[in-house]
Amino acid sequence: MNIEVKVPAVGESISSGILSVWHKKDGEHIRKDDALFTLETDKVSQEVAAPEAGVVHLKAAEGDEVKIGQVVAEIAPSATPATAKGSPKKSAAPKLASPAAEPAPAPVAAPPSPSAPAVPAATFSSMSSSSPSEAGSLAVRKKLSPLRRKIAVLFGINGYKDPIPELGTPVADVEGIADALRKHYGYETRVMRKVGKKEIIQTLNEIAAEAKADDSVLLFYAGHGYLMDDTQMGYWIPIDGSVKTAANWISNSDISKLLSAINARQLILVSDSCFSGSLTREQRMTSGIPNVSSVLQHRSVLAFSSGGEEPVSDGGKEGHSIFAWSFINTLKSTNGVAPGFEIYRVVHGQVMKDFPQEPQYGAVISAGHTAGGEYIFEVAN
Secondary structure, eight states: OOEEEEOOOOOTTOOEEEEEEESSOTTOEEOTTOEEEEEEOSSEEEEEEOSSOEEEEEOSOTTOEEETTOEEEEEEOOSSOOOOOOOOOOOOOOOOOOOOOOOOOOOOOOOOOOOOOOOOOOOOSSOOOOOTTSOOOOOOOOOOOTTOOEEEEEEEOOOOOTTSOOOSSHHHHHHHHHHHIIIIIOOEEEEEESOOHHHHHHHHHHHHHHOOTTOEEEEEEESEEEEOTTTOOEEEEOTTOOSSOSTTOEEHHHHHHHHHTOOOSEEEEEEESTTGGGGGTTEEOOOOOOOHHHHTTSOEEEEEESSSSSOOOSOEETTEEHHHHHHHHHHHHOOSEEEHHHHHHHHHHHHHHHSSOOOEEEEOGGGTOOTTOOOEEEOOO
8 A cells, every 4th residue: 555645744834835856756766764855935944754665656746836734745665675764663752831031131233244264174084182273184984873863953043023133144054054964964954944932942842752862963053142141041032032021032941951852862952143152061072082882872962052152243154154154164074974072173263263253062961961972973875
């Protein structure tokens, strides 16, 4: 019996989208969890995976507008099915309550965008443990288990309402980073544009329900951030954030709770926003060459920020922030397997050449990071 592939729900207010790309051809043998097609809406760009292995038969064309729930393909069982990627049964994840409102001063605007000089993409050939300010190289190591699933969710927020200052690059940043993660590393990517607090929390809870212990999850946020002077608590400012109340802000403590609900042993949050360095303060990571097989046995929860507890630049090069541009270049230049600290080290060196903001990298102990853990970036075959 053929299995129907339907357009999934991607948000309460979204009823349709554009089937922008088929990643498989009509009649092609596919594996379970292979990327099948990309659905585009005004807020979301989401890859949809194959629910089963078999031979796919397409029922819609690229560029078609498709409704939520519409059948766009069928998968016929194959006499010689492709090897499945192995996906254990989903487990439920706790839902988080919204934080209480707090008095909220206006978010700080990013400083004027500097004119950034061109920075050559980093070249990786050998591991180095030199200081963070030096651009360096990464080792080529043996591949990790091919059964590991890689999931990336990226939030990019432009279009803030006055008096919160507009930002120019977040949507382009998350689209560029998602492209690098998908093509170079084999991540399943979901891009969320101009989203509010409810949508962010709902999406992260969905990932918590979906991700398994052997998966690798990368989260990326690009938008406004704020740091309360009295409590030293950091916040994300979603599209529906207000200067009059913090009810729709997302605090670092809630971010930590959301991270702790995601079961994946490999988990990293990358934040390109003002004052995002407060996410990394629990435990700063240092250089070193981890034993990859040992690392994968530990719960690893890392935070990588575009700056310290300071404003960061929205401008940079080629339509991206300085941090995002450096991150994209570094991701594309990596070969083999690299620990997160080495990615940070190279990005740190590039950013510091262009603007007086200092990226940070640290472990989130409150979300379950354990000693010996580290996030691993693994280039796809």
